[in-house]
């Protein structure tokens with residue numbers, strides 16, 4: 358299996374705080390992967406290192422065989438947990454901004470997704486509800502023709518109907534040669550779309566399994582397993 362993401366012995370410290378400790382992880386193509394962990398477990402730190410926004414303290418990391426740098430960054434589309442758009446923008450400005458910024462931005466796909474999401478291009482970003490804004494951010498991230506998509510908490514803080522719509526869009530619009538890593542602690546609502554799950558606790562990976570195996574080996578749903586691993 359050629360890996361899209363390979364992390365070997367990655368440690369990341371912020372001063373005296375170790376956010377990730379000796380993390381090794383391999384993700385192949387064509388997977389929707391849940392990166393699951395409670396608050397502060399290191400999910401955002403891991404994603405930011407894959408995008409090149411943060412440097413590891415130790416260890417090596419490659420994306421499609423490339424060390425993190427300009428070439429690997431072109432293969433990674435990141436939806437951070439805070440919006441990338443500015444409040445003065447209309448939706449159409451946000452789309453144009455991404456089109457100007459990324460060579461691989463697919464405007465046709467973006468318009469199709471906006472329709473699916475029921476977002477008008479003439480709406481002001483500042484008047485969109487939280488759920489609508491998350492739909493817009495997801496549209497922007499998934500409309501790039503990337504190899505690896507990193508979605509940091511794409512369903513955080515939105516109601517169950519909006520969550521369903523966002524998950525449907527991920528499944529509908531994802532390109533099957535690529536992989537998507539989705540961080541969340543809202544496991545029950547989202548587990549139906551995962552092929553694999555990675556459980557991260559206090560900066561360490563405690564489990565990486567195919568969802569199917571989890572059911573066969575342990576007879577458990579992802580949510581049951583999550584509750585067991587994170588029981589306090």
Ligand SMILES: Nc1ncnc2c1ncn2[C@@H]1O[C@H](COP(=O)(O)OP(=O)(O)OP(=O)(O)O)[C@@H](O)[C@H]1O
Pocket residue numbers: 371374375376394395396397398399400401402403
């Ligand atoms: N810039 C920083 N300086 C110091 N400590 C940090 C910094 N960023 C993160 N941390 C710490 O590193 C740990 C991991 O944080 P991270 O944001 O990666 O976790 P997370 O799993 O994404 O959490 P959440 O679900 O709350 O977003 C936490 O203990 C956090 O307080």
